[in-house]
Amino acid sequence: MNKINSLILSSTNKVYLHGDAGAGKTQLACQRLRYLVSDPEIANQGILVLVPQRIQVKRYQKVVADIKASHNIELSIMTMSSLVRRTVELFWPLISDRSGFYRPFEPPSFLTLETSQYYMGRLVDPLLAKGYFSTVSLSRNRLLSQLVDNLNKAAIIGFPHTEIGEHLSEAWVGKESQKRVYEDAQEVINAFRSFCLQNNLLDFSLQVELFKEMLLQNPLCKNYLTRLYRHLIYDNAEEDPPYVHDFVSDLWEYLHSALIIQDDYAGYHSFLGADPKSAMRFKNIANDSIYLQNKDDVSEKKSELVNAFIDFSKPVHYKVKDIHEFITPLNHRSRFFPEMLKEIAESIRTKIDDGVSPNEIVILSPFMSDATIFTLKNELSRYDIKLRAMRPSSSLNDDSVIQTLLFFAVICHPEWEIPIDPYHISSTIAYALSSFDLIRSHFITQEISPALPVQFPSFENLPESIQNRFSDEQCAQWNTTMAWINANLSVYPLDIFFSKLFGELLSQPGFAFYRDLESGSSTAQLINSFKKFRHAFGYQSDIDQEELAKEFVKNVQSGLLAATFVPDEQDDDDQFVLITPVMSFLGLNKSVDYQYWLNVGSSGWYERLEQPLTHPIVLSRHWQPGRKWTAEDDLALSKETLEKFIRGLFNRCRKGIFLGISEYSETGQEEKGLLLLHYQALVRRALRNEKND
Amino acid sequence: MKTQFPNNFVFSQSNMQTYLNCRYKFYLRYIQKLTWPAQVTVDDLRFEEDRNTGIRFHQLLHQYFLGFKPELLIQIAENDPDNRISTWFQTFLASQYAQLQGKIESEKTITTCINDRNFIVKYDLLQFKDGQYTIYDWKTSNKVPNREKLMDSIQTRLYPVVLSEAYQNDQPINFIIWEIIAPNAPIVFSFLKQEILNNGRYIKELTDEILFLDNSDFFKTSNTRQCKICEYRSYCNRGTMPATFEELDENGLNEIEDYWITNGYDANLV
Numbered sequence: 001m002n003k004i005n006s007l008i009l010s011s012t013n014k015v016y017l018h019g020d021a022g023a024g025k026t027q028l029a030c031q032r033l034r035y036l037v038s039d040p041e042i043a044n045q046g047i048l049v050l051v052p053q054r055i056q057v058k059r060y061q062k063v064v065a066d067i068k069a070s071h072n073i074e075l076s077i078m079t080m081s082s083l084v085r086r087t088v089e090l091f092w093p094l095i096s097d098r099s100g101f102y103r104p105f106e107p108p109s110f111l112t113l114e115t116s117q118y119y120m121g122r123l124v125d126p127l128l129a130k131g132y133f134s135t136v137s138l139s140r141n142r143l144l145s146q147l148v149d150n151l152n153k154a155a156i157i158g159f160p161h162t163e164i165g166e167h168l169s170e171a172w173v174g175k176e177s178q179k180r181v182y183e184d185a186q187e188v189i190n191a192f193r194s195f196c197l198q199n200n201l202l203d204f205s206l207q208v209e210l211f212k213e214m215l216l217q218n219p220l221c222k223n224y225l226t227r228l229y230r231h232l233i234y235d236n237a238e239e240d241p242p243y244v245h246d247f248v249s250d251l252w253e254y255l256h257s258a259l260i261i262q263d264d265y266a267g268y269h270s271f272l273g274a275d276p277k278s279a280m281r282f283k284n285i286a287n288d289s290i291y292l293q294n295k296d297d298v299s300e301k302k303s304e305l306v307n308a309f310i311d312f313s314k315p316v317h318y319k320v321k322d323i324h325e326f327i328t329p330l331n332h333r334s335r336f337f338p339e340m341l342k343e344i345a346e347s348i349r350t351k352i353d354d355g356v357s358p359n360e361i362v363i364l365s366p367f368m369s370d371a372t373i374f375t376l377k378n379e380l381s382r383y384d385i386k387l388r389a390m391r392p393s394s395s396l397n398d399d400s401v402i403q404t405l406l407f408f409a410v411i412c413h414p415e416w417e418i419p420i421d422p423y424h425i426s427s428t429i430a431y432a433l434s435s436f437d438l439i440r441s442h443f444i445t446q447e448i449s450p451a452l453p454v455q456f457p458s459f460e461n462l463p464e465s466i467q468n469r470f471s472d473e474q475c476a477q478w479n480t481t482m483a484w485i486n487a488n489l490s491v492y493p494l495d496i497f498f499s500k501l502f503g504e505l506l507s508q509p510g511f512a513f514y515r516d517l518e519s520g521s522s523t524a525q526l527i528n529s530f531k532k533f534r535h536a537f538g539y540q541s542d543i544d545q546e547e548l549a550k551e552f553v554k555n556v557q558s559g560l561l562a563a564t565f566v567p568d569e570q571d572d573d574d575q576f577v578l579i580t581p582v583m584s585f586l587g588l589n590k591s592v593d594y595q596y597w598l599n600v601g602s603s604g605w606y607e608r609l610e611q612p613l614t615h616p617i618v619l620s621r622h623w624q625p626g627r628k629w630t631a632e633d634d635l636a637l638s639k640e641t642l643e644k645f646i647r648g649l650f651n652r653c654r655k656g657i658f659l660g661i662s663e664y665s666e667t668g669q670e671e672k673g674l675l676l677l678h679y680q681a682l683v684r685r686a687l688r689n690e691k692n693d
Numbered sequence: 694m695k696t697q698f699p700n701n702f703v704f705s706q707s708n709m710q711t712y713l714n715c716r717y718k719f720y721l722r723y724i725q726k727l728t729w730p731a732q733v734t735v736d737d738l739r740f741e742e743d744r745n746t747g748i749r750f751h752q753l754l755h756q757y758f759l760g761f762k763p764e765l766l767i768q769i770a771e772n773d774p775d776n777r778i779s780t781w782f783q784t785f786l787a788s789q790y791a792q793l794q795g796k797i798e799s800e801k802t803i804t805t806c807i808n809d810r811n812f813i814v815k816y817d818l819l820q821f822k823d824g825q826y827t828i829y830d831w832k833t834s835n836k837v838p839n840r841e842k843l844m845d846s847i848q849t850r851l852y853p854v855v856l857s858e859a860y861q862n863d864q865p866i867n868f869i870i871w872e873i874i875a876p877n878a879p880i881v882f883s884f885l886k887q888e889i890l891n892n893g894r895y896i897k898e899l900t901d902e903i904l905f906l907d908n909s910d911f912f913k914t915s916n917t918r919q920c921k922i923c924e925y926r927s928y929c930n931r932g933t934m935p936a937t938f939e940e941l942d943e944n945g946l947n948e949i950e951d952y953w954i955t956n957g958y959d960a961n962l963v
């Protein structure tokens with residue numbers, strides 16, 4: 001350990017640190033950071049902490065805040081995409097007139113994933129009508145996301161975007177018609193890039209290309225970066241794509257010190273271009289290498305167990321009860337999925353009664369449905385246990401607060417002529433106006449003409465027999481609502497409308513959002529999402545606000561616009577049990593005492609998403625040009641993915657894993673995926689052992 | 694009940710100013726972290742645009758001090774969608790500030806710990822020349838600043854204190870505030886060591902007060918004018934409509950600037 005300490009507590013060496021998850025690598029990185037920032041001279045030289053995901057930033061921020069240093073600290077803790085964006089924004093004037101932009105001296109507009117998809121959609125729609133992509137069955141949103149993903153892959157891997165179709169086509173072994181689809185994809189991608197250049201739009205792929213190909217070659221910019229960052233700590237390098245490793249390699253000779261951390265067996269985000277092999281280059285160029293292992297008894301036992309779990313051919317030395325000490329199905333085997341969720345809630349209650357902190361428990365599944373979250377929330381609330389769902393890719397439209405805001409937006413913008421389902425009208429009125437119930441709102445709904453636009457009746461226009469069914473309070477609240485609506489017809493831009501609607505009506509006493517904390521953050525999310533949408537249109541003064549707003553609402557309703565996941569203080573809140581997809585949990589880089597796995601029979605644990613327009617492996621740096629992607633490759637990838645997940649989850653669990661198994665899955669199927677088979681095979685081998693004994 | 698401060702709370706000019714304006718607002722915004730996206734003024738859009746223009750102007754100056762060619766930046770300024778930028782930039786180029794000597798650090802953020810409290814300050818420009826520091830603050834608020842008010846503001850008190858602590862500097866510190874619409878009337882302060890110490894004492898007393906308050910001491914302001922420019926108006930049941938532009942004084946403008954800093958859509962960019 002002394003040797004490790006002397007390597008870590010240094011500001012002059014370049015170290016490659018790797019090992020199992022949970023072995024203490026990030027802890028050592030924090031020690032290094034503490035050491036660097038505690039010294040006034042080093043702290044002033046410039047330190048960069050690079051992490052693959054935003055959520056990891058906090059841990060390092062905390063280290064610095066805890067130090068309470070009175071000297072200045074030149075420190076940046078960020079993700080590479082943020083570094084790229086800031087650098088491109090600052091150095092834009094140096095490169096814009098040499099990069100093909102039509103208006104190089106005007107400020108660019110940075111696109112988010114969603115706004116890129118939106119623009120891609122505008123180019124794709126007329127082509128869909130002409131029969132492009134006719135042989136693939138994909139929702140429009142998924143089609144757009146795969147096209148954008150292709151462009152991003154080309155940039156982060158490092159090949160021209162004009163060769164995407166060719167790469168995919170070369171590796172394809174199925175029907176010839178699919179090659180036509182790749183050609184269609186290439187055509188749209190080329191058109192998208194031209195569109196961006198014409199309109200000063202910077203999608204992620206263009207930002208990365210400008211950064212790599214122009215800015216890193218520019219002496220002023222390179223000098224700026226190399227002087228700004230003299231010391232580097234780079235955590236979870238394996239979760240980043242190769243262009244990040246290239247950047248770090250470029251920086252290498254200028255660095256006074258570096259600590260590169262790699263988690264063995266990880267690279268969970270390979271579908272997004274994460275490349276562990278590329279990250280291993282630092283092992284060769286670093287002066288020293290440290291390997292960290294989990295060495296305590298429990299870890300060793302766990303490591304043996306995980307090896308046996310993964311490899312059918314490995315002999316098993318223990319009995320079933322030994323296995324169940326760490327990984328076990330819930331006591332009672334349920335027939336249906338909801339029954340099993342009840343069992344899980346009951347089991348969690350027991351754990352918490354035994355003194356386990358709620359934040360030491362996580363519920364995991366390869367995918368997360370609203371119904372599962374809803375049921376578990378209800379079940380756990382019966383025991384006063386709070387559940388926090390972390391779903392990075394949920395759609396904005398899943399949120400009832402946002403649905404309410406959109407509902408009023410449609411009512412206040414009759415020019416859009418967007419229809420609303422009568423049931424939705426009744427339920428939203430009953431929810432938004434606290435004095436109303438479903439019966440009263442149904443009376444109102446009945447009086448709405450079926451012709452578009454949807455228009456609310458004023459109270460005095462209701463038939464007298466109906467008026468009599470309303471209390472004075474209800475009548476007054478309806479009048480307040482109508483007065484606000486009439487005073488706020490066709491307000492643009494839409495973010496201002498939402499802000500007014502929130503502040504002047506819905507968060508006022510008597511309305512649904514009054515002192516409701518969650519409604520504030522949901523509304524802010526919607527407003528921010530619209531602002532990004534608006535800003536993506538740049539500084540054009542001739543933007544048609546009506547068209548823009550209508551497009552936005554349609555896109556939210558279609559699920560294209562996702563709720564951006566912003567990690568907040570709640571991350572450390574020990575009051576909540578967490579429920580999240582497996583991939584998100586692995587990205588958190590956090591260990592817990594207990595894990596509950598759902599949908600154990602599902603193939604979602606390892607199967608690649610159906611992606612007919614892109615391919616994470618073919619579009620990677622290690623793919624040999626000309627090779628074909630075969631069914632065997634698919635199988636091998638599935639196995640590799642499952643192994644990674646199992647190891648990752650075992651390493652992030654201290655005390656025990658519970659398998660939520662039901663005869664019928666959430667979708668009513670009898671599922672027998674690989675994960676379940678592995679578990680059953682492990683138990684069978686243990687049983688055989690017991691018999692032999 | 695003693696207030697539970699978020700771990701490692703960082704004091705800044707804006708959060709301390711918020712505290713002075715309304716303790717409850719400070720509590721909601723920085724302790725409860727309550728997001729409440731109601732309008733701050735009836736003209737939020739105009740403020741947002743002005744703020745973005747201000748950011749682009751600050752960026753131009755930053756690029757200038759990084760060594761970008763002035764001709765290139767003039768071209769950028771001329772093509773900016775807001776034509777004020779070009780005029781402002783020409784004004785800057787013609788000013789003495791375009792010729793600063795010594796060690797220059799532009800857009801410099803300093804975080805430091807004083808008396809066990811963390812502080813963060815963002816300087817538009819720091820100049821170190823002849824053994825002395827000068828702080829420059831570029832303003833694009835479209836209002837001619839009032840020297841007396843500035844003298845008492847948290848910004849003017851805090852900036853030299855943090856600089857002198859972080860750089861272990863014993864020398865006097867100059868602080869120049871340059872409002873672009875009054876280019877010939879910069880406001881110049883020169884702080885001697887004793888004044889910096891006094892301001893440091895003031896900051897300590899203020900942060901002591903904030904840190905040791907009970908929850909119930911974060912009460913609502915009695916100055917209801919503050920509520921007109923506060924996003925929590927409905928939460929506090931202090932009215933429906935926000936302030937109009939005419940109703941804003943300088944304090945109000947600063948308050949709104951602060952709101953945008955906290956709530957700008959890119960505030961969380963990491």
Ligand code: SF4
Nearest residue numbers: 715718913920923929
């Ligand atoms: S509305 Fe008024 S009392 Fe409430 S937080 Fe704002 S300023 Fe303070």
